[in-house]
Amino acid sequence: MPLKPRVRKSSVALLALCAAIPAFAADLVHVYREALAYDAQYAAARATAEAGREKQPQALAGLLPTIGATGNTFWNDSTFDSKAGAATLHERNKYNSNAYSVNLTQPLFRWQNFVQYDQSKLLVMQSEANFAQAGQDLIVRVAQAYFDVLFAIENLRAVQANKTAIAQQLEQAKKNFEVGTATITDTYESQSRFDLATAQEIAADSELEVKRYALRVLIGKDPGELNRLKPKAVMEAPQPASMEPWVEAAERDSFVVQAQQAAAEAANKTIEINRAGHYPTLDVVANYGTNNGPGQFGIGEIDTTTRQVGLQLNIPLFQGGAVNSRTREAIARRDAERATLDSAKRNAALNSRQAYLGVVNGLAEVRALEAALVSSLSSLDSNRLGYEVGVRINIDVLNAENQVYVTRRDLARARFNTLLSQLKLKAAVGSLAEADLERINVLFEAP
Structure with missing residues (x-):
């Protein structure tokens, strides 16, 4: 017990000494x-x-090259009315269509x-x-x-x-x-x-x-x-x-x-x-896409796939100076x-x-x-x-x-x-x- 006050005083003295020393x-x-x-x-x-x-x-x-992808899905509600003489044809179709595509462009020139x-x-x-x-x-x-x-x-x-x-x-x-x-x-x-x-x-x-x-x-x-x-x-x-x-x-x-x-x-x-x-600029372009939806008048289902590869040339003619x-x-x-x-x-x-x-x-x-x-x-x-x-x-x-x-x-x-x-x-x-x-x-x- 008598040692505690001495320890406390020494600690205070040490802190004071550290504070006095530059950083x-x-x-x-x-x-x-x-x-x-x-x-x-x-x-x-x-x-x-x-x-x-x-x-x-x-x-x-x-x-x-640059590569991009797009996609979409739509809910469609279409109405078809047709008259033939006294007869009237009314058709209403509800369906979902989907599509997506991937595009690539590689600059050549x-x-x-x-x-x-x-x-x-x-x-x-x-x-x-x-x-x-x-x-x-x-x-x-x-x-x-x-x-x-x-x-x-x-x-x-x-x-x-x-x-x-x-x-x-x-x-x-x-x-x-x-x-x-x-x-x-x-x-x-x-x-x-x-x-x-x-x-x-x-x-x-x-x-x-x-x-x-x-x-x-x-x-x-x-x-x-x-x-x-x-x-x-x-x-x-x-x-x-x-x-x-x-x-x-x-x-x-x-x-x-x-x-x-x-x-x-x-x-x-x-x-x-x-x-x-x-x-002019010349690029290689490529495209791959699909489209899914019903056939004509909503009858059946059609899947369309498109593949394209080609060259695209752009020639600037006039840009207003x-x-x-x-x-x-x-x-x-x-x-x-x-x-x-x-x-x-x-x-x-x-x-x-x-x-x-x-x-x-x-x-x-x-x-x-x-x-x-x-x-x-x-x-x-x-x-x-x-x-x-x-x-x-x-x-x-x-x-x-x-x-x-x-x-x-x-x-x-x-x-x-x-x-x-x-x-x-x-x-x-x-x-x-x-x-x-x-x-x-x-x-x-x-x-």
Whole structure:
């Protein structure tokens, strides 16, 4: 009996501890796999691709035979009156009649059906390319959201560290003023910086919450603790190290370009389909049917069986100009798709150039900011020493401290932007895959 209260207290403590633990802690690849299963945008793309794949069997049906069956049964009530001189003949018959038939049609020549089948292959290609692009977009969106959270954390830490330093300087300025070694101006300046840092902390904390929720929207649960970028992480330069091969690959291999290429070719097939409205069609038709009912005047019973096999030719002569109009419409839509294809190639080239420059210039920016951080730390040490010996004033130290935190924040942003540009460069040429995330993932470590 005495053990029960202890067990109850332990259970409560365990529940409280579990509630305090984040939903899960994951790295970049784990977050991506969670998004694969949860993200609504990707799920919609997957369903759209499944729907697009049905275009080919639908078009194939136009080349295969169609079979139909009909049947009927009727209750008949007929009256027959006949006069011959003074004699009148009145006959009333009530009977049931039944009939059924089976019909088969096998297209032999329907040009539009053959073209539609070829077109369906292009539509499936377009659907698959769009789905592949959605997969690449998901990788970029996950990485963007993941890096946004990490940068928001870095930004909040920098703001809080800056606030802590300013609070220390404010306290020191107040003491110096009390003992008469500093003016009230130093106190006012420190207080102003402290109030500003407080406002920045509130904004940074709010921004972190927003970024964490944005990541949660992608994976459906709290992201928990995320792995952080290693301080000495080394990022690779793009290979090949020239921009033009990337641009050429983007114009050729981008999934957006591939999808639009298929759409343009499918639009060209639509012209053939509409022109086929002028062409004759030839089908094999077969029919088997029976009819059961009474004979003439309801006397006896007759069973009729019909079997037919033959060819059916249909030659369109005039359809009010509808075929010509639809053909002109298809030509205009084909031209529009071709123009859209040109636009897709240009945008792919632009995206690849931007991503390539983002990587190359990002690496240079990272190196510059790393050097700037070293210089900022040295400057801060010098200003602190100068303030202690009286050759620097309080504002000099505050400015030096602020510069250190700003440089650290900018360095974190440059690193994340460079990594994101690496992914976008691969996406621009249609080669982005989970393996690319895994290569980036090794640059991170548990906090």
